[in-house]
Every structure is written in structure tokens, then in C-alpha cells.
Amino acid sequence: MTTHIDSQKLKMIINEKDWDQLLQNVKPKHFVRQESETILDASILAQMCQVLLSEVTPDTIIILCLKCLGNSCLDSYKHKQHMIENVESVKYKSKNLYNELVESDLCKQRKNCDYPHESHFPYDGVIEWTVDYIKIHGKSTYHLIDNELDILRLSIQFLCNLFTYACPNITSTEEDILRYLNCDNLKQAILSCMQSDNRLLANAACIYVHNALKKLCHDYFTMEKKDIFLQLLKPSKEGFTSAKDALLFLLHQPNIFEDVYNNITMNEKLDLLKIIYDEVWNAWQSDFNTVLTEDQAEFLASTFCKKSDLILKTVDTYVNSIDPTEIILILNILGLLTTQCKISENVRSLLINCKCKNISFQYNLIECKNNIITFIDLLMSLHMMGKEADNYFTPITNLSQVAPNTQRRTVNVCSNISDVEESEATAANCDPQEHPAYGFKAGLIQVIANVVHKNKMCQDLFREIDGIPLLLDCCNIDARNPLILQWTIFALRNLCEGNPENQEIIKNCKKTGVPDNPALQEIGLTLHEDADGKLIRIVPLRRN
Numbered sequence: 001m002t003t004h005i006d007s008q009k010l011k012m013i014i015n016e017k018d019w020d021q022l023l024q025n026v027k028p029k030h031f032v033r034q035e036s037e038t039i040l041d042a043s044i045l046a047q048m049c050q051v052l053l054s055e056v057t058p059d060t061i062i063i064l065c066l067k068c069l070g071n072s073c074l075d076s077y078k079h080k081q082h083m084i085e086n087v088e089s090v091k092y093k094s095k096n097l098y099n100e101l102v103e104s105d106l107c108k109q110r111k112n113c114d115y116p117h118e119s120h121f122p123y124d125g126v127i128e129w130t131v132d133y134i135k136i137h138g139k140s141t142y143h144l145i146d147n148e149l150d151i152l153r154l155s156i157q158f159l160c161n162l163f164t165y166a167c168p169n170i171t172s173t174e175e176d177i178l179r180y181l182n183c184d185n186l187k188q189a190i191l192s193c194m195q196s197d198n199r200l201l202a203n204a205a206c207i208y209v210h211n212a213l214k215k216l217c218h219d220y221f222t223m224e225k226k227d228i229f230l231q232l233l234k235p236s237k238e239g240f241t242s243a244k245d246a247l248l249f250l251l252h253q254p255n256i257f258e259d260v261y262n263n264i265t266m267n268e269k270l271d272l273l274k275i276i277y278d279e280v281w282n283a284w285q286s287d288f289n290t291v292l293t294e295d296q297a298e299f300l301a302s303t304f305c306k307k308s309d310l311i312l313k314t315v316d317t318y319v320n321s322i323d324p325t326e327i328i329l330i331l332n333i334l335g336l337l338t339t340q341c342k343i344s345e346n347v348r349s350l351l352i353n354c355k356c357k358n359i360s361f362q363y364n365l366i367e368c369k370n371n372i373i374t375f376i377d378l379l380m381s382l383h384m385m386g387k388e389a390d391n392y393f394t395p396i397t398n399l400s401q402v403a404p405n406t407q408r409r410t411v412n413v414c415s416n417i418s419d420v421e422e423s424e425a426t427a428a429n430c431d432p433q434e435h436p437a438y439g440f441k442a443g444l445i446q447v448i449a450n451v452v453h454k455n456k457m458c459q460d461l462f463r464e465i466d467g468i469p470l471l472l473d474c475c476n477i478d479a480r481n482p483l484i485l486q487w488t489i490f491a492l493r494n495l496c497e498g499n500p501e502n503q504e505i506i507k508n509c510k511k512t513g514v515p516d517n518p519a520l521q522e523i524g525l526t527l528h529e530d531a532d533g534k535l536i537r538i539v540p541l542r543r544n
Helices: 007-015 019-025 042-053 059-075 097-103 122-138 146-165 183-193 199-215 225-237 241-249 256-261 265-281 294-314 321-338 345-355 375-388 404-415 440-451 456-464 465-472 484-496 500-507 518-522
Strands: 525-529 536-540
Touching: 007 294, 007 375, 019 097, 019 465, 042 059, 042 097, 059 146, 059 456, 097 122, 097 225, 122 146, 122 183, 122 265, 122 345, 146 183, 146 199, 183 256, 199 225, 225 241, 225 265, 225 456, 241 265, 265 321, 294 321, 321 440, 321 500, 375 440, 404 465, 456 465, 456 500, 465 484, 465 536, 484 500, 500 518, 500 536
Parallel strands: none
Antiparallel strands: 525 536
């Protein structure tokens, strides 16, 4: 490895405590082993350890040492304990192993020493120093100055690099790193650092937790999985990728997802569902199973079936409860999951009729006393309620009702509604996009279209419960449900593909005429039927 300093020059600078020279001559990048380069001289590494463990080392030099030592773990030395003249490397104060390594130059003396100095290094003293620093300073970070925050972050980063890259066998007695890391105070301090407002520190702590969950023993964090989840939730929301990956990894463990979901608050559920939705969206061209397992998708589908009637309670009021948002988010997730057909037959039949072929739940969903609403029943309920009166489910075919000028006049009406007046808010004076049911009907049809695609069982089941006439009645423009017309046509197409029985239902439909279309008329167009009745075209509207 190419460096700007040799061991003897470094030793002279350290002995003279010429910290400015040390900062000029020692660069952390030189401690990262590059391809085709030889490994760093272990005596240089030992001297950096020596400086770190000195009680008179200034903060700026401690930061330099931690950067260098952290880099040395990446692709250079592996950790291994070293014993010499009964002096163990666990003692980092006064005379210690690093003094012996430097003074006696053991790193270059192979005689009477079976320690593999050319490939391994005893990091024990540094491990103990960093663990102690984290335990002391990681409990509360609000009062720490910048240098202390940097030292805390780099201490966490060093330990993370060490057990991730420099410890091939975590349980080896020669490495014995878990005796340092299995400390409740250390774990709690690092979990606390994830909540820090200092983003660099929080990110280092998140990476540590992520790598610990994957690299260390599965029960490294002995606390309840729900508590770890809650600790990971805040940084996940704030965009820390490692926290989000750790959260999803944790939830992939057997029986964890359902247990955590059922025991967190509604706000926490919504935060989790938003994270899952974003991840499923990003993975839609690859593999959804990296985000959700089939069991988890089945659990979300059953949750939707059990709670989907909540959306019906918003028919004529804005509700204080945020429960409908949970159902909306789950529906959006199911809409993405079903696009790649990577769901089990259980989930498919559950989405169509809340019924599983192989019941894996402890109860039969179709016989549940809570009157679980099926997708078709829910779609029918939304559709029929919209026809009964002017409410939040009534289709808006007159696009002028949602024009920007109209929305500006009505938005203040919604924003100033008090709790008492909330129940009196009507569909006529509020922006439809502000209502929980906005796009919900189209979302239902999207899932139906995906689920029945090339699936004879679901196609037949949909026909048997009279779903096709319902879809035909949904073939209208609706400002409350963008793209509902397109999703409905797509669903009908998928229902008929390879299914003669469903095709026959469409074929037997009788034409009764061409209906008026206010949306087309508003933009100066109308529907026109040819004389032979075989073709319907969109033509300019004649003005009187």
C-alpha cells in the first residue's frame, strides 16, 4: 500500500506529539487497501491505536485515528486476539499490547511468534475504547459538541465495519467480539443515536443496527421486536435507507409482521403502510417478495376485508377518524402487488370473495360474524350509494365541478369546518380530492382487473357473484375516480380473456340507445350512432 509516511517517521511524530505534522502526513484513505496493493504495515496501525488510547490525545487526532482504524477494517486486516507476555489487548490504559507491538517491533519479527501479523490485527483495545465512549456519550446527544458527535459517530462506524468486514466468524473464540458487543447499555445507546437530530450520527447508528440484525446472532437485540420496530420507524420515515431495510428485514422474520402490526398505534400503522407502499412501488419491476412475503400479503388482504366497511361511513361526512386511511393505503399496496401476479391463490380468492382455498387463519373468513365485506359487495355498496343521493360516492361527470376556479371557491369551506360542523359538510362544497374515498372505487376495480388476469378460478367466481353487470355500470367518467373508465375496460377485458362463459354475458347485452354524456358535451362533443347501429363515434356537438 502506498503511504506518505513510514513507521519510523510516524513514531517520531507521535513521540514529539507534533499533531499538526500527524494531520498532514497521515490520511485515512491510505488505510483502505486498494486492488493489487500490499496490506498496510501493521506497526503503523498499532501506533494509531496507541495514539487513540492515550489520555492526552486531542479530539481532532482521535477523529483521525478512528477514521484510519475504521478504514483498515474494510478490506485489509481481519480481527484476531493476540497474547504476549500475559499482556492482553483488552487493557487500553497504561501499558498495553499496542505498546509492546510498537516498541519490540513484533509485527516484523516472525521468530517465536505464530500470530499472522501479515493478515490479522488485534483490535481489542480499540473495541473496548469505542464501546466505552458510546456507552458514556450515546445516552443523550443533545449536549454534545461537534467533535464529540464526530467521535461518537466514528466509534459506531468502527464497530460496524469491524464486525461486518473484519470478523468472518463472529462466534470464534479467537475473535470473541461478542463479549464486547453483547452489552445492553451499548445497544440502547446506539438505538438512541438513531433518533438523533444529527443526520450523520443517526445514519451511522442505523447502519450498525441494520448490519447487526443481519450479521450478528438473530437475537442480538433482546428487547421486544415491537420496540426495535418503533426505534427504526422514525429514521425510516426520514429517509435513512439502512433503517428502512432493517425494518423490512425485521418484519420478514417469522410471525413478526402480524404481531407488530396488531400492537402498534394507528399512526404507526399508517407510517408503516406508507413505507411498504413506497418500497413495493420501487420494486414493481423486480421482485415484490423482497418487500412482502406471501403470508404478509395475505394478512394485508384479510385486514382489508375485515375493515373495508369503514370507507362506507364516509358517504356523506368528513370523518375525524383516520381509520379509512389505513384501508386506502392497503388497497394501494394490493393494487401494486397484484400487477405482477406474485400473490398466492389464497390471496386471489380472498380479494374476490374473502374466501381461502386452504384456510391458514384460525377462523373461516367467509363465516366470520363481523360480516366481512367482499370486494364485489364493497364495490356494489359504493356504486349504489352514489346513485341514491348527492354524496361523496356520487360520480362527478360534469368536469366543471372540479375546475380550478370552483375548487378555489370551495376549499376554504372545507378547511374551516369545526368538529361540530364537520358532520354537516356536504359533497357539494368540498374538494373531492380531500375526501378519503377519492380514487377508492377505481382502486377496487384495478385490483379486480389484476386478480382475474389469466386466472380461470377468479374469472368464474366473479361471474357467479354477478360482478360483470356491476362493472358494465361503472363504465363512466368520474372526477372522483380518475382512470375508472380505463380500469373498468381493462377488468372486463381480463374477465373475458380465455373465458367463453364471461364472453357470452357481454355478447348477450342488448343495446337500448346512446346515453347523453355531460362530460363530452361540456367540451363540445357528443356520441353519435351510425344509421346501421353498428358503430358509435365521438363527433362535434351541434350548437343551436
